Amino acid sequence: MEFGMKLHFQITKLAFAISLVVTGNTQVNAKETASLIEQSLPVASSKPLNEPIFAAPPLPPGTGAPGRRSEAGTRGCEMAGKPVASSQQRLFNALAPVYKSVDVNSGVDSEVVLGLTTAARPTFWFYVPYLSPSTYGEFVLEDEAGKLSVYSVALNQIPGIIGLTLSPTATSLEIGKRYRWYFNVYCQKDNELFRFVEGDIERLQLNPSLQNQLEQASLQQKVRLYAANGIWYDSLTIAAELHRKSLNDPNWATLLRTVGLSEFAQEPIVSHTTLEKK
Template identity: 45%
Template sequence: MQKIQIFLAVSLTFLSSIQVRADPQNPKEQLNQSLIFAAPPPPTDIGEPGKRTEAGSRGCSQDTNKPLTSSQKRLTALVPIYSNPELVFGTTIAEYPSFLFYVPYSSDFAYGEFVLEDEAENQAIYKISLTGTPGVVSLRLPSKAAPLEIGKRYRWYLNVYCNKDNQIIADVEGYLKREQLNPALKTQLEKATPSQRVTLYRTNGIWYDALSAASELRRTNSQDTSWRALLQAVGLNDFATEPKVECCNLEN
């Protein structure tokens, strides 16, 4: 499994003091300066590390044992992974963050299920109707759901099931924690351009918000390099050119 290109900051307090700099005019220079994602120190009290990429397809009465794309890419969560031991973890400041995944399965073959579990092991389970095209999907927690609590850690799962027999085909899982947005960073974000906001999230180690902002920039500005740089920083460069597909509403 690819290793994350990462440095661990001394603390989130230190990270939050970093000031944003104007983006370079040269796209190549901008990309080079964006290759490091300043991830916070990982939690030390997580028993099970998670899984960023499916181990192998199964289910459907063994009709298939591989994804349905010629590239052979597997179900993958677009999140950082720490080494020694491997741990799938990222932070957010949002009440209702978005989770991004590469899904190689289409709606005529499979459907999905997203699960969010709090520290008390209470679960919110959402069914996902996939599209007919494999690609990157964004799953945003619905506003009717309970907002994430500051300082709390959550565990998420994405399971894909076969339409034919409702057996699981593939799954990934990991953790996120909602952090407090400090006043200085809040002021910077309010004044920043969309590209600068990605840099602020990146240099402060706020993964989910950084990737969501970069995904929106990718949609509105094809010349912006934030999306590719972020994925490359965490060892997911192979997914940088995969199309984003308009999917999926989370339904209880």
Template identity: 40%
Template sequence: MKITLRELKLVCTFVADLGAAIALILLCFTLVPTQLVKSQVPEKGIFNAPPPPEDINAPGNRTAGGKRGCKTINKQFTASQEKNLTALVPVYQSPNAELVFGLTTISHPTFWFYVPYVTTASAEFVLQNEAGEIVYQSPVSLSGTPGVVSISLPSTAYSLETGDRYHWYFNIYCNPQQPPVFVDGWIKRVEPNTVLKNQLEKATLKQRAALYATYGIWYELVNASAELRRLDARRNDWANILQSVGLNNITSEPIVDCCN
């Protein structure tokens, strides 16, 4: 069968159009996952916990067991009602233990704890590298007022290296004759990607908190949420992020000046 030049041109045009259609279909399939990811971004700044590291074998303690001489302000409460020393950090449950773990993007982060004790007893904050070597250790001055406190790693202290994990401890010695009441966990410094960096540079405080929540950057999220609470106590950002990691009983506790 012979094909005229005009018919050949029509066939070529059809094939070209078909190729464009196929390319368009492939492009749509490429874009679908991106749209699905965007639809999964948590609303209202709720924390989007990243996957836990698989190669950390040491568990942590988000909540201290016992008081060991430390007195609480709510003496009328039973032992089951009393609140314990608590680290404001997410936990990942495993069959035998829990991993206390969060991410930061900065070299000198701030750590947050709830201290229920009416005491000015000696306390200390300790930071170790993965080899168990102490890279920072400092006494902590408690104010004697129960509440949420923050402990910042000074700019003159050891700098967290990107990609490395560190084991921290917060110890309170209410009774010198007994071991300390303590909590401990892990922190890892990560490098934010270019998209996040650009977004953070242009973001308001509220927008930064939402970005940290979306990208699973815990320590900066707590800092931003605490600042939002300080600026407007009626905001619920602070309560939302604590509730999202199971710290419901801490949401109403005051943030107190402490630990400089």
């Protein structure tokens, strides 16, 4: 495929030593499964939890090209905003879980960026340190058939976290299908690709028991139920809503910490926009 620069990866057989990147030595041990969608998701206890605990689901077989949660790019961008936020530097990052994988042929470590959702048009979250008007963004969603949906993203005047929600008029994600997403940042001066991150998202169907619990739950309880069942994007989006209402709400920081992204917990959410196609 080609947009800005060619992103080609050779799909290899991966022997997955599955371990979610988290703070400390916590590891996720998961049984092999034929399909995340065919698998009945565990139902969280009805007992209220004090904090959301993200339970990473097993990585499904057939996962293809590795992703990239933190920025990639080799060229500079004249007059581009410096990646500085708070009192220290932060890299362009997707706020998503990462699995470690090993290529059985080469033995080289790589990472698989994959999160689950139940939403037909979910929200994706990123930390972006690059400022307008020297840079601009482009979000691309690719389905299993290779069809691309390309969206323009206006960046902000200050570094921070942004949420990107698919438009109500966009084609909804299909249950049981995996989609590849790319978030590219370009230099305004020459329209050349500057930095990018990429990963996968998969939509699943809720089982009736969990659906029933969610219908009766508060927002805080929904964050924990989604997290306990490994549904990352739904949990994080609700946590973001709670965080915007009260900076003291612990759910946002706790979720980010469980996937090794605690450094972004105190960064401001500077925008939440609806994507429109180019």
